[in-house]
Amino acid sequence: MAVLDIKDVTKIFGGTVAVERFNLTVADGELVCLLGPSGSGKSTLLRMIGGFETATSGVIAIDGEDVTRVPPERRPTGMVFQSHALWTHMNVFKNLAFGLKLRRLPPAEIKDRVEAVLEQVGLAGYGQRQTHQLSGGQQQRVALARSLVLEPKILLLDEPFASLDQHLRERLREEVRDLQQRLKITTLFVTHGQDEALALADRIVVLRAGRSEQIDPPDVVYRAPATPFVAGFIGTMNLIDGVVEGGVFRHPGLDLAMPVADGPATLAVRPEALGIAAATSAAAVIHRVTDYGTHAIVDIDLADGLRLKAMAPDARAWAAGTAVALSPQAFAVYRDNVAIHRAGA
Amino acid sequence: MIIWPILSAIGRTLWLPGADGVSRFSLETYVFFFSDQYSINNLMVTLWTTGVCALLLLPICLPIALYLRFAKGRLAAYVQGLAIFPMFVPSIILSYAIIRVLGPNGTVDLLFNSVGLPKIRSPYLTPWGPVIGLVWDNIPLTVLILLSGLGAVSDQSVEAARDVGARRWAVLWHIILPRITNSILVAISFTVLGIFSAFTLPYVLGPAAPEMMGPFMQRTFRDLNDPTNAITQAVISFAFCIVFGLFYVRSVAKNRKT
Numbered sequence: 001m002a003v004l005d006i007k008d009v010t011k012i013f014g015g016t017v018a019v020e021r022f023n024l025t026v027a028d029g030e031l032v033c034l035l036g037p038s039g040s041g042k043s044t045l046l047r048m049i050g051g052f053e054t055a056t057s058g059v060i061a062i063d064g065e066d067v068t069r070v071p072p073e074r075r076p077t078g079m080v081f082q083s084h085a086l087w088t089h090m091n092v093f094k095n096l097a098f099g100l101k102l103r104r105l106p107p108a109e110i111k112d113r114v115e116a117v118l119e120q121v122g123l124a125g126y127g128q129r130q131t132h133q134l135s136g137g138q139q140q141r142v143a144l145a146r147s148l149v150l151e152p153k154i155l156l157l158d159e160p161f162a163s164l165d166q167h168l169r170e171r172l173r174e175e176v177r178d179l180q181q182r183l184k185i186t187t188l189f190v191t192h193g194q195d196e197a198l199a200l201a202d203r204i205v206v207l208r209a210g211r212s213e214q215i216d217p218p219d220v221v222y223r224a225p226a227t228p229f230v231a232g233f234i235g236t237m238n239l240i241d242g243v244v245e246g247g248v249f250r251h252p253g254l255d256l257a258m259p260v261a262d263g264p265a266t267l268a269v270r271p272e273a274l275g276i277a278a279a280t281s282a283a284a285v286i287h288r289v290t291d292y293g294t295h296a297i298v299d300i301d302l303a304d305g306l307r308l309k310a311m312a313p314d315a316r317a318w319a320a321g322t323a324v325a326l327s328p329q330a331f332a333v334y335r336d337n338v339a340i341h342r343a344g345a
Numbered sequence: 346m347i348i349w350p351i352l353s354a355i356g357r358t359l360w361l362p363g364a365d366g367v368s369r370f371s372l373e374t375y376v377f378f379f380s381d382q383y384s385i386n387n388l389m390v391t392l393w394t395t396g397v398c399a400l401l402l403l404p405i406c407l408p409i410a411l412y413l414r415f416a417k418g419r420l421a422a423y424v425q426g427l428a429i430f431p432m433f434v435p436s437i438i439l440s441y442a443i444i445r446v447l448g449p450n451g452t453v454d455l456l457f458n459s460v461g462l463p464k465i466r467s468p469y470l471t472p473w474g475p476v477i478g479l480v481w482d483n484i485p486l487t488v489l490i491l492l493s494g495l496g497a498v499s500d501q502s503v504e505a506a507r508d509v510g511a512r513r514w515a516v517l518w519h520i521i522l523p524r525i526t527n528s529i530l531v532a533i534s535f536t537v538l539g540i541f542s543a544f545t546l547p548y549v550l551g552p553a554a555p556e557m558m559g560p561f562m563q564r565t566f567r568d569l570n571d572p573t574n575a576i577t578q579a580v581i582s583f584a585f586c587i588v589f590g591l592f593y594v595r596s597v598a599k600n601r602k603t
Contacts, residue, residue, distance in 0.1 A: 052504055072507045079508045085501035089523040098519065099509030143505075150509060 002063045002076065002153035002186050003028050004049065009058030011044050011210075018044040020210040022058070026154075029184040031177070033197035036207030037233070042190045043158055045207070049188060050079045050156050062153055078147030079156040082163065084139045086131040092118070092142050093127035099150045117149040120179065137168045144176070148183070155180070155187040161196070173200055194234050198222060206230045224342060228334045231268040238274060238308045240267040249333065253283035253302035254326050258333060260341050266334040271297060273344065274310040276318075279325035284308075286322045291315035300324060351583065358577045374577040386555035388581065390472055394547070394557060395540045398479045399533050402487045405480065406532070410491035411521070414498070432485035436478075436545035443478055443550060444469055474550030475557060479543055483536045490535060494528020495521070527596045534593035538586050558582045 004026040011019040019041040026032050034042040047053040049060055051072030060068045067075050086095055096114040105113075118124050121141040131139060140160055147155060157176070161169040177200050180187050191197050197204045198218045206213045206221065206229075214226040225231035232239055242251035244265050249256040256267065276298060287299040287307065296315030300308045308326070312318055330344030358375070360368040378384045409428050413421055431439070446452045448469040457464065468474045498521055506520045522529075544559035551557060556564070558578060566575035 050508065052507075072504070073510045073512055077508070079505070081501045081505060083499065083501050085499065085505035087502055087506070087520060098506070098511070102510045102515060146505070146509065 004154055004186060004188070005059070005061040005064075006045075006049070007059045007061070009045070009048060009055045009060060011041070011048060011053060012056045018210050019048070019055075022210070022212060024205060024212070024215065026186055026188065028186055030202045031180050031187040031189060031200060033201035033204045034188060034190045034207060035192065035194060035197040035204050035233075037192060039209070040207040041210035042192075042205075042207050044210075046079075046156050046158050046188060046190045049154065050077050051075045052079075076153035077156055078150055078152030078154070079158065080140075080143050080147050080160045082159040084131075084143045086139055086142055086146075088131050090131070091127065092123070092129050092131065092134070095131065095142060096127075096146050096149050099146070103150075113149055117145045120148065121145045122175070136164050137172060140164065140172060141175075144179075148179075148185075153186065155185050157187065157189045159190050159192070162191075169196070176200070198234075206233060208233075224339070225268070225332065226339060227337050228266050228268060229337075231332065231334070236271055236309055238267075238269045238271065240269070240306065240308070241265075242267060244333075251302070251306075252304045256328060256331075258341055258343065260333055260335075263335060265340070267328070267331055268334065269308075269328040269331045271309040271311040273328060273330040274308065275327040275329050276300070276310045276312065276324045277327065279323050281325070282323050284324050284326055286318055286320050286324060288320055289315050289318045298324075300326070354576050354580050354583075358573065358580055361573065374573055375581075377574065378577055378581060383555070384561075384578070387558060387561045390555040391541060391558045391582075392585070394472060394475055394479065395537050397476050398483065398540050399537055401476070401480050402483055402536055403529065403533070406484055406487040406491055407529075409484075410488050410495055411517075413488070413492055414495040415500075415503075428488045429485045431481055434482075436482060437549070439478055439482060440546055440549035443474070443481075447474075447477070469550060470552050472552060474552075475543070475547040478546035478550050479540050482546065483539060486539070487532045487536055490532040491525065491528055494525035494531075498524045527599060530592055530596045534589040534596070537589045538593075541582060541586050541589075 004024075006022055006024045009019060009022045010017070022041075022045060024032070034045060036042045044053060048055050051067070051070060051074075055068055058068070059066055062076055072079075087098070090098065093114055096117065097110050100110045100113060114127065115124070118126060121144055123138060123141055123145065126134070126138070126142075131142065134142065143160070144157075160176075161172050164172065173196055176189075189197075189200060198221075201218055203215060203217055204221045205215045208229050214221055214230045216224075216226070221230060222234055225234060225237075228239055231237045240251050240254065242249050242254070242265060244250070244258065244260045244262050246262065247257055247259060249258055249260070249265060249267055251267070254267075283303050284300050287301045289312075290297045290299070296312045296318065298310045298312050298318050300310060302308065310326075328344075331342070332339050333341040359370060359372070361371045361373060362368050409424065413425050413428070416424075434442075444451065447465070447467055449464075449467050451467070454464045454467075468477055502520060503516055506516045511519065542559055543557065544563065547557035548560040548563070551560070558581075562575050562578045562582070565571050565578060
């Protein structure tokens with residue numbers, strides 16, 4: 001359990017900036033998700049914290065101690081890799097015991113600690129199994145146990161469930177969350193799955209091209225995205241470019257009054273916040289209705305070809321070709337990559 | 346094409362024609378080989394050369410293969426080119442290059458002389474001559490085999506070891522070497538097979554006596570015009586090689602199973 005401080009960290013590979021002037025403080029026992037598309041620098045950042053990459057500049061400190069240049073074998077961190085990275089020539093017990101043996105602990109203590117951590121991850125009695133005899137989920141649990149058995153101050157998880165199927169992924173992430181809360185271990189979790197980040201994290205760091213776009217709790221990131229990129233990346237979002245003239249946002253097929261100065265703007269509306277009503281004007285026409293049972297998603301084409309998504313309670317109420325009027329219930333307005341107005345959130 | 350010459354060779358050394366022209370079973374040629382001190386010495390020098398080469402190749406090639414596996418950048422590409430280069434040099438060229446460099450009045454002697462140092466004890470025409478040549482000649486194959494084995498060791502498994510506290514030697518000993526045991530066995534089997542039956546390098550660089558089995562067979566066959574004893578020497582060489590061949594087959598079979 002520890003506090004992690006990342007100050008002005010930059011990583012440059014050759015001429016490519018992978019992470020740029022990144023700052024973050026992770027509180028003791030907090031679980032922070034690093035979320036972003038491929039190439040956003042989230043794994044590089046995690047690898048710098050783990051010691052597998054060295055920061056070009058900046059400071060990484062754990063409990064106030066600068067570890068920026070400390071090699072991974074001397075850092076108080078434990079990493080779980082995407083590919084499990086289990087040592088296939090060792091059985092489960094030996095995989096877990098390896099780090100403890102390097103620390104020259106007595107065999108009896110090693111046995112006790114390995115058995116205890118196997119119990120914690122739900123693999124009691126699996127010690128003598130070979131790693132290839134385990135399922136993907138069990139292998140990932142062993143990888144997690146291998147890190148936990150050393151009682152690291154910071155637990156780092158690099159897309160640990162990416163290779164697992166959806167059902168197993170959901171189950172494992174709940175288990176990880178329970179375990180993390182029980183052990184109160186400071187954790188960083190890299191993912192490119194927004195649902196995973198929303199379900200797990202105390203805070204989410206949204207990364208784009210090596211820079212953090214937003215660092216906030218999941219509900220804030222979802223309901224009040226700081227930039228159009230975050231708005232578009234988290235959940236489904238309708239992003240509509242238009243112009244504000246005389247306090248009215250104008251886009252073909254959509255006029256919306258708002259207290260915003262004149263100029264170009266981007267309107268962001270979630271499908272569940274986009275109200276639709278039958279209309280006579282053909283400025284917005286339903287293209288397709290997809291029935292999900294509990295709700296329907298209605299695809300709407302605007303006059304300029306932009307396609308929006310709206311959520312409706314009943315698919316049977318709508319049909320393709322119907323003209324509709326749009327009424328955003330909650331929305332945000334962005335200008336120059338900054339939110340300048342929010343309504344109804 | 347392979348089995349028949351082997352069976353034929355064994356048959357021709359075990360069924361010898363008598364004075365009456367009728368063939369009969371006899372271990373005479375084998376008894377001669379193992380009772381002849383010169384033949385035994387030749388076999389011993391062959392085994393010694395093979396063993397020393399295998400012992401030298403592993404500590405030379407393993408660091409090169411490890412470097413090539415884990416290093417990134419242009420220097421690694423140059424090192425790889427240098428390591429593979431001997432593969433494209435014919436043995437006869439290599440032999441004369443070694444004579445020119447390490448032989449009496451060779452490059453090394455000239456350089457030493459120019460700075461007032463005494464001449465070296467040249468390995469040319471000693472058992473160490475073929476050892477130097479054969480080691481150099483076998484570096485590419487050994488490096489390539491070890492490199493293919495190291496391909497199965499993922500970066501992440503090494504990183505995971507470092508993450509739990511393993512330093513370089515611990516990673517090598519506990520993580521990398523156990524994963525490439527089969528490749529090491531295959532590399533040793535291949536080099537031993539090649540070195541045991543080597544001809545050119547021992548013939549040009551080695552001593553006249555004792556000589557390695559390759560030149561010994563050739564001389565027995567051509568200079569002494571004694572094909573039966575030459576074939577006996579070949580069968581005995583084959584018997585030693587097949588042990589390492591079986592090592593190789595076992596390693597391949599084990600690999601397939603896992």
